[in-house]
Amino acid sequence: MAEPVITLRHFFERARAGQLTGVRCRKCGELAIPPKELCPACYERAWEPVPLGGEGTIASYTVIRVAPRAFMADAPYAVAAVKLTEGVSILGRIVDIPLERLAVGLPVRFRPIVRNSQTAIGFGPA
Protein backbone atom coordinates (compact mmCIF):
# COMPACT_ATOMS: atom_id res chain seq x y z
CA MET A 1 0.00 0.00 0.00
CA ALA A 2 1.25 3.47 -0.88
CA GLU A 3 2.50 5.82 1.83
CA PRO A 4 -0.11 8.37 2.82
CA VAL A 5 0.43 11.77 1.26
CA ILE A 6 0.89 13.24 4.67
CA THR A 7 2.03 11.19 7.64
CA LEU A 8 1.78 12.03 11.30
CA ARG A 9 5.44 12.98 11.24
CA HIS A 10 4.98 15.38 8.33
CA PHE A 11 1.81 16.80 9.87
CA PHE A 12 3.67 17.67 13.07
CA GLU A 13 6.79 18.91 11.24
CA ARG A 14 4.64 21.38 9.34
CA ALA A 15 2.68 22.28 12.45
CA ARG A 16 5.95 23.00 14.25
CA ALA A 17 6.77 25.47 11.47
CA GLY A 18 3.43 27.17 12.04
CA GLN A 19 1.46 25.58 9.19
CA LEU A 20 -1.65 23.51 9.88
CA THR A 21 -2.15 20.97 7.09
CA GLY A 22 -5.11 18.87 6.01
CA VAL A 23 -5.64 16.46 3.14
CA ARG A 24 -8.06 16.87 0.24
CA CYS A 25 -9.49 14.02 -1.84
CA ARG A 26 -8.56 14.46 -5.52
CA LYS A 27 -11.60 12.39 -6.56
CA CYS A 28 -14.40 14.12 -4.66
CA GLY A 29 -12.90 17.15 -2.92
CA GLU A 30 -13.53 15.97 0.66
CA LEU A 31 -11.30 17.71 3.19
CA ALA A 32 -10.00 15.77 6.19
CA ILE A 33 -7.88 16.35 9.26
CA PRO A 34 -6.16 14.48 10.77
CA PRO A 35 -4.97 12.46 7.76
CA LYS A 36 -7.08 9.35 7.19
CA GLU A 37 -6.50 6.06 5.43
CA LEU A 38 -9.50 6.28 3.06
CA CYS A 39 -11.69 9.17 1.97
CA PRO A 40 -14.77 8.89 4.22
CA ALA A 41 -16.96 10.33 1.45
CA CYS A 42 -15.97 8.29 -1.65
CA TYR A 43 -13.67 5.57 -0.21
CA GLU A 44 -10.87 6.41 -2.63
CA ARG A 45 -7.29 6.90 -1.53
CA ALA A 46 -6.18 9.92 -3.49
CA TRP A 47 -5.12 12.48 -0.94
CA GLU A 48 -3.16 15.66 -1.54
CA PRO A 49 -1.95 17.93 1.24
CA VAL A 50 -3.60 21.33 1.57
CA PRO A 51 -2.52 24.17 3.84
CA LEU A 52 -5.20 25.40 6.22
CA GLY A 53 -5.61 28.99 7.41
CA GLY A 54 -5.60 28.06 11.08
CA GLU A 55 -8.61 30.23 11.96
CA GLY A 56 -11.75 28.85 13.54
CA THR A 57 -14.18 28.98 16.42
CA ILE A 58 -14.50 26.87 19.57
CA ALA A 59 -17.06 24.08 18.96
CA SER A 60 -16.66 22.98 22.58
CA TYR A 61 -14.06 23.06 25.33
CA THR A 62 -13.26 22.05 28.88
CA VAL A 63 -10.90 23.15 31.61
CA ILE A 64 -9.04 20.10 32.91
CA ARG A 65 -8.24 20.28 36.61
CA VAL A 66 -7.45 16.63 37.28
CA ALA A 67 -5.00 15.48 34.62
CA PRO A 68 -2.99 12.36 33.79
CA ARG A 69 0.44 12.34 35.44
CA ALA A 70 2.34 13.59 32.40
CA PHE A 71 0.12 16.69 32.26
CA MET A 72 -0.37 17.23 35.99
CA ALA A 73 2.04 20.17 36.23
CA ASP A 74 0.04 22.00 33.53
CA ALA A 75 -3.35 21.80 35.31
CA PRO A 76 -5.61 23.67 35.16
CA TYR A 77 -5.44 23.84 31.37
CA ALA A 78 -8.05 24.01 28.63
CA VAL A 79 -8.56 21.85 25.57
CA ALA A 80 -10.99 22.69 22.80
CA ALA A 81 -12.47 21.20 19.67
CA VAL A 82 -12.06 23.92 17.08
CA LYS A 83 -14.13 24.13 13.92
CA LEU A 84 -11.82 25.61 11.30
CA THR A 85 -13.02 28.09 8.67
CA GLU A 86 -12.54 25.33 6.05
CA GLY A 87 -15.23 23.24 7.84
CA VAL A 88 -13.17 20.52 9.55
CA SER A 89 -12.54 20.25 13.30
CA ILE A 90 -9.43 19.50 15.31
CA LEU A 91 -8.54 19.28 18.99
CA GLY A 92 -6.04 21.61 20.56
CA ARG A 93 -4.70 23.06 23.78
CA ILE A 94 -5.76 26.63 24.55
CA VAL A 95 -2.91 29.11 25.10
CA ASP A 96 -2.91 32.77 26.13
CA ILE A 97 -6.68 33.01 26.62
CA PRO A 98 -7.92 33.49 30.19
CA LEU A 99 -9.87 30.37 31.20
CA GLU A 100 -12.93 32.39 32.25
CA ARG A 101 -13.18 33.93 28.76
CA LEU A 102 -13.61 30.56 27.05
CA ALA A 103 -16.99 30.01 25.37
CA VAL A 104 -18.57 28.00 22.57
CA GLY A 105 -18.25 30.11 19.43
CA LEU A 106 -15.15 32.08 20.54
CA PRO A 107 -12.85 32.81 17.53
CA VAL A 108 -9.34 31.36 17.91
CA ARG A 109 -6.20 30.93 15.78
CA PHE A 110 -3.80 27.99 15.46
CA ARG A 111 -0.37 28.16 17.02
CA PRO A 112 2.06 25.31 17.56
CA ILE A 113 3.11 24.39 21.08
CA VAL A 114 6.73 23.31 20.95
CA ARG A 115 8.25 21.71 23.99
CA ASN A 116 11.65 20.03 23.69
CA SER A 117 11.30 17.72 20.68
CA GLN A 118 7.47 17.52 20.94
CA THR A 119 4.98 19.54 18.92
CA ALA A 120 1.33 19.83 19.91
CA ILE A 121 -1.62 21.65 18.39
CA GLY A 122 -2.51 24.85 20.20
CA PHE A 123 -5.02 27.63 19.73
CA GLY A 124 -4.62 31.20 20.94
CA PRO A 125 -6.52 34.46 20.51
CA ALA A 126 -7.82 35.13 16.96
Add this chain to the structure above:
Amino acid sequence: MRRVALVGAGVSKFGVRKATYRDLVWEAGKACFDSVPGVKPKDLDGLVVGSVMPERTAFQSHISSMVAEALGIRPSALSARTEHMCASGTVGIRYAYAFIAAGLADLVMVLGVEKLNQPVADEAVLNMGTGVDREWEAAFGLTAPPCFAFAAQRHMAEYGTTEEQLAMVGVKNHTHAAKNPSAHFTKGATLDQVLGSRMIASPLRLFMCSPITDGAAAVVLASETRARALTDTPVWIRGTGQALDGFQLSSLHEDYAHWPALKRAAQAAYQMAAVGPHEIDLAEVHDCFSIAELIAYEELGFCHKGEAGPFVAEGRSDYGGDVVVNPRGGLIGCGHPLGATGVAQAAEVFVQLRGEAGARQVPAAALALTHNNSGMGEHVVMIYGKEPA
Protein backbone atom coordinates in the same frame (compact mmCIF):
# COMPACT_ATOMS: atom_id res chain seq x y z
CA MET B 1 -35.82 -16.39 14.69
CA ARG B 2 -36.45 -18.08 18.03
CA ARG B 3 -37.47 -16.14 21.12
CA VAL B 4 -34.75 -15.66 23.75
CA ALA B 5 -35.07 -14.88 27.48
CA LEU B 6 -32.94 -14.20 30.51
CA VAL B 7 -33.40 -16.98 33.08
CA GLY B 8 -30.73 -16.08 35.63
CA ALA B 9 -28.59 -13.15 36.77
CA GLY B 10 -26.08 -12.28 39.46
CA VAL B 11 -23.54 -9.60 40.30
CA SER B 12 -20.45 -9.36 42.49
CA LYS B 13 -19.95 -6.54 44.95
CA PHE B 14 -18.71 -3.52 42.95
CA GLY B 15 -15.99 -1.31 44.41
CA VAL B 16 -12.27 -1.04 45.07
CA ARG B 17 -11.81 -4.73 45.70
CA LYS B 18 -8.97 -6.78 47.12
CA ALA B 19 -10.41 -9.69 45.11
CA THR B 20 -8.45 -10.89 42.08
CA TYR B 21 -9.87 -10.98 38.55
CA ARG B 22 -10.60 -14.69 38.99
CA ASP B 23 -12.27 -14.08 42.39
CA LEU B 24 -14.64 -11.60 40.74
CA VAL B 25 -15.50 -14.12 38.01
CA TRP B 26 -16.35 -16.69 40.67
CA GLU B 27 -18.41 -14.25 42.76
CA ALA B 28 -20.66 -13.19 39.88
CA GLY B 29 -20.82 -16.67 38.35
CA LYS B 30 -21.93 -18.23 41.63
CA ALA B 31 -24.55 -15.52 42.24
CA CYS B 32 -25.92 -16.14 38.75
CA PHE B 33 -26.11 -19.94 39.17
CA ASP B 34 -27.76 -19.44 42.59
CA SER B 35 -30.54 -17.41 40.89
CA VAL B 36 -31.57 -20.31 38.65
CA PRO B 37 -31.45 -23.60 40.54
CA GLY B 38 -32.31 -25.66 37.45
CA VAL B 39 -29.08 -24.72 35.66
CA LYS B 40 -25.77 -26.38 36.47
CA PRO B 41 -22.52 -25.35 34.77
CA LYS B 42 -22.57 -28.54 32.67
CA ASP B 43 -26.01 -27.63 31.27
CA LEU B 44 -24.71 -24.51 29.51
CA ASP B 45 -23.72 -24.94 25.88
CA GLY B 46 -22.20 -21.50 25.52
CA LEU B 47 -20.19 -18.79 27.27
CA VAL B 48 -19.37 -15.23 26.20
CA VAL B 49 -17.09 -13.10 28.37
CA GLY B 50 -17.05 -9.31 28.05
CA SER B 51 -13.77 -7.90 29.32
CA VAL B 52 -11.69 -4.98 28.09
CA MET B 53 -8.20 -5.09 29.50
CA PRO B 54 -7.31 -8.22 31.50
CA GLU B 55 -4.04 -8.35 29.51
CA ARG B 56 -3.03 -5.12 31.24
CA THR B 57 -4.73 -5.41 34.62
CA ALA B 58 -4.53 -9.15 35.39
CA PHE B 59 -1.78 -10.11 32.91
CA GLN B 60 -4.17 -12.68 31.51
CA SER B 61 -5.45 -13.29 28.01
CA HIS B 62 -7.35 -16.39 26.74
CA ILE B 63 -10.22 -15.13 28.90
CA SER B 64 -13.25 -17.14 27.81
CA SER B 65 -11.48 -20.47 28.40
CA MET B 66 -10.15 -19.29 31.75
CA VAL B 67 -13.66 -18.31 32.87
CA ALA B 68 -15.14 -21.56 31.53
CA GLU B 69 -12.67 -23.54 33.61
CA ALA B 70 -13.17 -21.40 36.72
CA LEU B 71 -16.94 -21.97 36.59
CA GLY B 72 -16.93 -25.57 35.36
CA ILE B 73 -18.56 -24.75 32.03
CA ARG B 74 -17.81 -26.96 29.00
CA PRO B 75 -19.06 -24.95 25.99
CA SER B 76 -20.20 -27.13 23.09
CA ALA B 77 -21.79 -24.48 20.86
CA LEU B 78 -20.28 -21.06 21.61
CA SER B 79 -17.22 -19.72 23.42
CA ALA B 80 -15.98 -16.18 22.85
CA ARG B 81 -14.69 -13.00 24.42
CA THR B 82 -16.02 -9.57 23.45
CA GLU B 83 -14.01 -6.35 23.68
CA HIS B 84 -15.81 -3.15 22.75
CA MET B 85 -14.47 -0.87 25.47
CA CYS B 86 -17.26 0.23 27.84
CA ALA B 87 -19.97 -1.57 25.81
CA SER B 88 -18.26 -5.01 25.88
CA GLY B 89 -20.90 -6.54 28.15
CA THR B 90 -23.94 -5.68 26.05
CA VAL B 91 -22.08 -6.57 22.87
CA GLY B 92 -21.57 -10.00 24.47
CA ILE B 93 -25.28 -10.31 25.27
CA ARG B 94 -26.08 -9.57 21.61
CA TYR B 95 -23.76 -12.41 20.48
CA ALA B 96 -25.42 -14.87 22.85
CA TYR B 97 -28.86 -13.62 21.78
CA ALA B 98 -28.05 -14.06 18.08
CA PHE B 99 -26.69 -17.58 18.54
CA ILE B 100 -29.76 -18.70 20.47
CA ALA B 101 -32.23 -16.90 18.18
CA ALA B 102 -30.59 -18.61 15.19
CA GLY B 103 -30.80 -22.05 16.80
CA LEU B 104 -27.02 -22.44 17.13
CA ALA B 105 -27.08 -22.56 20.95
CA ASP B 106 -29.72 -23.08 23.66
CA LEU B 107 -28.35 -21.97 27.00
CA VAL B 108 -25.53 -19.40 27.18
CA MET B 109 -23.91 -17.50 30.05
CA VAL B 110 -22.68 -13.96 29.40
CA LEU B 111 -20.24 -12.79 32.04
CA GLY B 112 -18.65 -9.35 32.22
CA VAL B 113 -15.64 -8.72 34.41
CA GLU B 114 -13.00 -6.06 35.02
CA LYS B 115 -10.33 -5.55 37.66
CA LEU B 116 -9.38 -1.91 37.10
CA ASN B 117 -7.85 -0.77 40.39
CA GLN B 118 -4.11 -1.34 40.55
CA PRO B 119 -1.57 -1.16 43.37
CA VAL B 120 -0.07 1.86 41.56
CA ALA B 121 -3.05 4.19 41.12
CA ASP B 122 -1.64 5.95 38.04
CA GLU B 123 -1.67 2.68 36.12
CA ALA B 124 -5.48 2.61 36.18
CA VAL B 125 -5.67 6.07 34.59
CA LEU B 126 -3.07 5.11 31.99
CA ASN B 127 -4.96 1.90 31.19
CA MET B 128 -8.25 3.76 30.70
CA GLY B 129 -6.43 5.97 28.19
CA THR B 130 -6.08 3.02 25.81
CA GLY B 131 -9.72 3.58 24.88
CA VAL B 132 -9.04 6.81 23.00
CA ASP B 133 -7.02 7.19 19.81
CA ARG B 134 -3.40 6.94 20.91
CA GLU B 135 -1.76 9.07 18.21
CA TRP B 136 -4.32 11.85 17.91
CA GLU B 137 -6.16 12.13 21.19
CA ALA B 138 -4.30 10.49 24.07
CA ALA B 139 -1.32 12.60 23.00
CA PHE B 140 -3.24 15.72 24.03
CA GLY B 141 -3.71 14.37 27.55
CA LEU B 142 -7.29 13.64 26.60
CA THR B 143 -9.07 11.08 28.77
CA ALA B 144 -12.77 10.26 29.05
CA PRO B 145 -13.90 13.12 31.34
CA PRO B 146 -12.83 15.93 28.94
CA CYS B 147 -14.54 14.20 25.99
CA PHE B 148 -17.87 14.12 27.83
CA ALA B 149 -17.20 17.61 29.21
CA PHE B 150 -17.21 18.79 25.56
CA ALA B 151 -20.74 17.39 25.28
CA ALA B 152 -21.76 19.11 28.51
CA GLN B 153 -20.39 22.55 27.54
CA ARG B 154 -22.10 22.29 24.19
CA HIS B 155 -25.43 21.20 25.74
CA MET B 156 -25.25 24.09 28.21
CA ALA B 157 -24.47 26.59 25.44
CA GLU B 158 -27.23 25.36 23.12
CA TYR B 159 -30.03 24.53 25.52
CA GLY B 160 -29.30 26.43 28.71
CA THR B 161 -28.71 23.25 30.70
CA THR B 162 -27.32 24.17 34.13
CA GLU B 163 -24.70 22.79 36.50
CA GLU B 164 -27.51 22.12 39.00
CA GLN B 165 -29.31 19.94 36.46
CA LEU B 166 -26.09 18.05 35.74
CA ALA B 167 -25.65 17.63 39.50
CA MET B 168 -29.21 16.30 39.92
CA VAL B 169 -28.26 13.23 37.87
CA GLY B 170 -25.48 12.61 40.39
CA VAL B 171 -27.84 13.10 43.33
CA LYS B 172 -30.46 10.75 41.86
CA ASN B 173 -28.02 7.98 41.01
CA HIS B 174 -26.08 8.18 44.29
CA THR B 175 -29.44 8.10 46.11
CA HIS B 176 -30.56 5.02 44.14
CA ALA B 177 -27.21 3.30 44.79
CA ALA B 178 -27.77 3.69 48.54
CA LYS B 179 -30.47 1.01 48.17
CA ASN B 180 -28.20 -1.34 46.23
CA PRO B 181 -25.84 -3.36 48.44
CA SER B 182 -23.72 -4.28 45.38
CA ALA B 183 -23.02 -0.63 44.49
CA HIS B 184 -19.59 0.99 44.78
CA PHE B 185 -21.11 3.97 46.66
CA THR B 186 -23.89 3.34 49.19
CA LYS B 187 -24.05 6.58 51.19
CA GLY B 188 -26.16 8.71 48.85
CA ALA B 189 -25.39 12.36 48.06
CA THR B 190 -27.08 15.74 48.39
CA LEU B 191 -27.13 18.52 45.80
CA ASP B 192 -24.68 20.53 47.92
CA GLN B 193 -22.32 17.56 48.10
CA VAL B 194 -22.37 17.04 44.33
CA LEU B 195 -21.95 20.74 43.53
CA GLY B 196 -19.22 21.02 46.16
CA SER B 197 -17.26 18.00 44.95
CA ARG B 198 -13.92 18.46 43.20
CA MET B 199 -13.96 19.80 39.62
CA ILE B 200 -12.48 17.21 37.25
CA ALA B 201 -13.03 18.72 33.79
CA SER B 202 -15.42 21.68 33.72
CA PRO B 203 -18.38 21.43 34.21
CA LEU B 204 -18.04 17.81 35.40
CA ARG B 205 -17.36 17.38 39.11
CA LEU B 206 -16.33 14.19 40.90
CA PHE B 207 -19.87 13.14 41.89
CA MET B 208 -21.02 13.59 38.28
CA CYS B 209 -18.45 11.01 37.13
CA SER B 210 -18.36 7.22 37.38
CA PRO B 211 -15.44 5.95 39.49
CA ILE B 212 -12.77 3.37 38.63
CA THR B 213 -14.33 0.16 39.89
CA ASP B 214 -13.70 -3.58 40.09
CA GLY B 215 -16.63 -5.92 39.54
CA ALA B 216 -18.31 -8.68 37.59
CA ALA B 217 -21.83 -9.63 36.53
CA ALA B 218 -23.37 -12.64 34.80
CA VAL B 219 -26.67 -13.53 33.12
CA VAL B 220 -27.95 -16.73 31.51
CA LEU B 221 -29.85 -16.55 28.20
CA ALA B 222 -32.08 -19.39 27.05
CA SER B 223 -34.17 -20.43 24.07
CA GLU B 224 -37.94 -20.22 24.62
CA THR B 225 -38.29 -23.96 25.23
CA ARG B 226 -35.46 -24.07 27.76
CA ALA B 227 -36.60 -20.81 29.39
CA ARG B 228 -40.14 -22.04 30.00
CA ALA B 229 -38.82 -25.30 31.45
CA LEU B 230 -36.45 -23.49 33.82
CA THR B 231 -38.62 -20.72 35.25
CA ASP B 232 -42.15 -19.35 35.42
CA THR B 233 -40.79 -15.81 35.13
CA PRO B 234 -38.32 -15.50 32.25
CA VAL B 235 -37.41 -11.97 31.12
CA TRP B 236 -37.72 -11.74 27.34
CA ILE B 237 -35.38 -9.98 24.95
CA ARG B 238 -37.73 -7.91 22.81
CA GLY B 239 -35.42 -5.72 20.76
CA THR B 240 -31.81 -4.75 20.14
CA GLY B 241 -29.92 -2.14 18.13
CA GLN B 242 -26.36 -0.95 17.70
CA ALA B 243 -24.93 2.00 15.74
CA LEU B 244 -21.52 3.64 15.40
CA ASP B 245 -20.52 7.01 13.99
CA GLY B 246 -16.81 7.12 14.61
CA PHE B 247 -13.88 6.33 16.86
CA GLN B 248 -11.98 9.61 16.94
CA LEU B 249 -13.60 12.62 18.56
CA SER B 250 -12.89 14.60 15.39
CA SER B 251 -14.83 12.04 13.31
CA LEU B 252 -18.02 12.92 15.17
CA HIS B 253 -20.43 15.69 14.41
CA GLU B 254 -18.76 18.70 16.02
CA ASP B 255 -22.00 19.37 17.86
CA TYR B 256 -21.22 16.98 20.72
CA ALA B 257 -24.67 17.58 22.28
CA HIS B 258 -26.28 15.46 19.54
CA TRP B 259 -25.66 11.71 19.48
CA PRO B 260 -27.28 10.50 16.25
CA ALA B 261 -25.84 6.98 16.64
CA LEU B 262 -27.75 6.54 19.90
CA LYS B 263 -30.93 7.67 18.21
CA ARG B 264 -30.43 5.10 15.42
CA ALA B 265 -29.60 2.27 17.85
CA ALA B 266 -32.71 3.11 19.88
CA GLN B 267 -34.95 3.30 16.82
CA ALA B 268 -33.78 -0.15 15.69
CA ALA B 269 -34.52 -1.61 19.14
CA TYR B 270 -37.94 0.09 19.46
CA GLN B 271 -38.92 -1.05 15.98
CA MET B 272 -37.91 -4.65 16.66
CA ALA B 273 -39.79 -4.64 19.97
CA ALA B 274 -42.77 -2.80 18.44
CA VAL B 275 -42.87 -0.41 21.41
CA GLY B 276 -42.24 3.30 21.89
CA PRO B 277 -40.19 5.25 24.44
CA HIS B 278 -43.25 6.24 26.47
CA GLU B 279 -44.04 2.60 27.21
CA ILE B 280 -40.69 1.98 28.95
CA ASP B 281 -41.05 1.64 32.75
CA LEU B 282 -37.37 1.65 33.65
CA ALA B 283 -34.12 2.29 31.84
CA GLU B 284 -30.54 1.46 32.72
CA VAL B 285 -28.63 4.11 30.77
CA HIS B 286 -24.89 4.64 30.41
CA ASP B 287 -24.29 7.52 32.83
CA CYS B 288 -20.49 7.33 32.71
CA PHE B 289 -20.85 11.10 33.27
CA SER B 290 -24.04 12.94 34.20
CA ILE B 291 -24.24 14.66 30.81
CA ALA B 292 -24.44 11.24 29.13
CA GLU B 293 -27.62 10.42 31.04
CA LEU B 294 -29.18 13.76 30.05
CA ILE B 295 -28.39 13.31 26.36
CA ALA B 296 -29.64 9.70 26.57
CA TYR B 297 -33.09 10.93 27.76
CA GLU B 298 -33.32 12.96 24.56
CA GLU B 299 -31.91 10.49 22.03
CA LEU B 300 -33.91 7.61 23.55
CA GLY B 301 -37.06 9.72 23.12
CA PHE B 302 -38.01 10.08 26.79
CA CYS B 303 -38.17 13.87 26.22
CA HIS B 304 -37.65 16.32 23.37
CA LYS B 305 -34.18 17.46 22.30
CA GLY B 306 -32.84 20.07 24.69
CA GLU B 307 -35.34 19.33 27.47
CA ALA B 308 -33.31 16.82 29.49
CA GLY B 309 -32.29 19.36 32.15
CA PRO B 310 -35.88 20.18 33.18
CA PHE B 311 -36.76 16.46 32.77
CA VAL B 312 -34.39 15.42 35.58
CA ALA B 313 -35.10 18.55 37.65
CA GLU B 314 -38.84 17.79 37.66
CA GLY B 315 -38.25 14.22 38.81
CA ARG B 316 -39.56 12.72 35.59
CA SER B 317 -36.66 10.21 35.47
CA ASP B 318 -37.11 9.12 39.08
CA TYR B 319 -39.61 6.97 41.00
CA GLY B 320 -43.10 8.39 40.41
CA GLY B 321 -42.04 10.03 37.14
CA ASP B 322 -42.33 9.03 33.45
CA VAL B 323 -39.56 6.40 33.53
CA VAL B 324 -37.24 5.35 36.36
CA VAL B 325 -33.71 5.81 35.05
CA ASN B 326 -30.88 3.87 36.66
CA PRO B 327 -32.70 2.30 39.62
CA ARG B 328 -29.57 0.31 40.60
CA GLY B 329 -27.60 3.58 40.85
CA GLY B 330 -26.13 3.72 37.36
CA LEU B 331 -22.45 3.89 36.58
CA ILE B 332 -22.13 6.96 38.81
CA GLY B 333 -23.40 5.11 41.88
CA CYS B 334 -22.45 1.49 41.13
CA GLY B 335 -19.14 2.20 39.42
CA HIS B 336 -18.05 1.25 35.93
CA PRO B 337 -16.05 -1.98 35.67
CA LEU B 338 -16.09 -1.68 31.86
CA GLY B 339 -16.93 -5.20 30.62
CA ALA B 340 -19.21 -5.86 33.62
CA THR B 341 -21.38 -2.76 33.20
CA GLY B 342 -23.66 -3.87 30.36
CA VAL B 343 -24.19 -7.26 31.99
CA ALA B 344 -24.98 -5.63 35.34
CA GLN B 345 -27.58 -3.47 33.57
CA ALA B 346 -29.23 -6.65 32.24
CA ALA B 347 -29.03 -8.23 35.71
CA GLU B 348 -30.90 -5.23 37.15
CA VAL B 349 -33.59 -5.47 34.48
CA PHE B 350 -33.90 -9.19 35.30
CA VAL B 351 -34.76 -8.61 38.97
CA GLN B 352 -36.91 -5.54 38.23
CA LEU B 353 -39.13 -7.27 35.66
CA ARG B 354 -39.54 -10.27 37.97
CA GLY B 355 -40.56 -7.96 40.84
CA GLU B 356 -37.55 -9.09 42.91
CA ALA B 357 -35.73 -5.76 43.25
CA GLY B 358 -36.69 -5.19 46.87
CA ALA B 359 -36.20 -1.64 48.18
CA ARG B 360 -35.51 -0.30 44.70
CA GLN B 361 -38.37 -2.09 42.90
CA VAL B 362 -40.01 -0.01 40.16
CA PRO B 363 -43.78 -0.55 40.67
CA ALA B 364 -45.54 -2.63 37.97
CA ALA B 365 -42.43 -2.79 35.79
CA ALA B 366 -43.21 -4.58 32.52
CA LEU B 367 -40.88 -3.07 29.90
CA ALA B 368 -37.24 -2.09 30.40
CA LEU B 369 -34.45 -0.66 28.27
CA THR B 370 -30.67 -0.79 28.64
CA HIS B 371 -28.21 1.57 26.96
CA ASN B 372 -24.46 0.93 26.91
CA ASN B 373 -21.95 3.09 25.04
CA SER B 374 -18.25 3.01 24.27
CA GLY B 375 -17.90 6.67 23.34
CA MET B 376 -20.23 9.45 22.27
CA GLY B 377 -20.57 7.96 18.78
CA GLU B 378 -20.98 4.25 19.65
CA HIS B 379 -24.15 2.90 21.26
CA VAL B 380 -25.98 -0.35 22.02
CA VAL B 381 -29.63 -0.53 23.14
CA MET B 382 -31.61 -3.55 24.40
CA ILE B 383 -35.31 -3.79 25.23
CA TYR B 384 -36.61 -6.43 27.63
CA GLY B 385 -40.19 -7.38 28.54
CA LYS B 386 -42.04 -9.32 31.16
CA GLU B 387 -44.09 -10.73 28.29
CA PRO B 388 -42.53 -12.25 25.15
CA ALA B 389 -44.43 -9.96 22.75
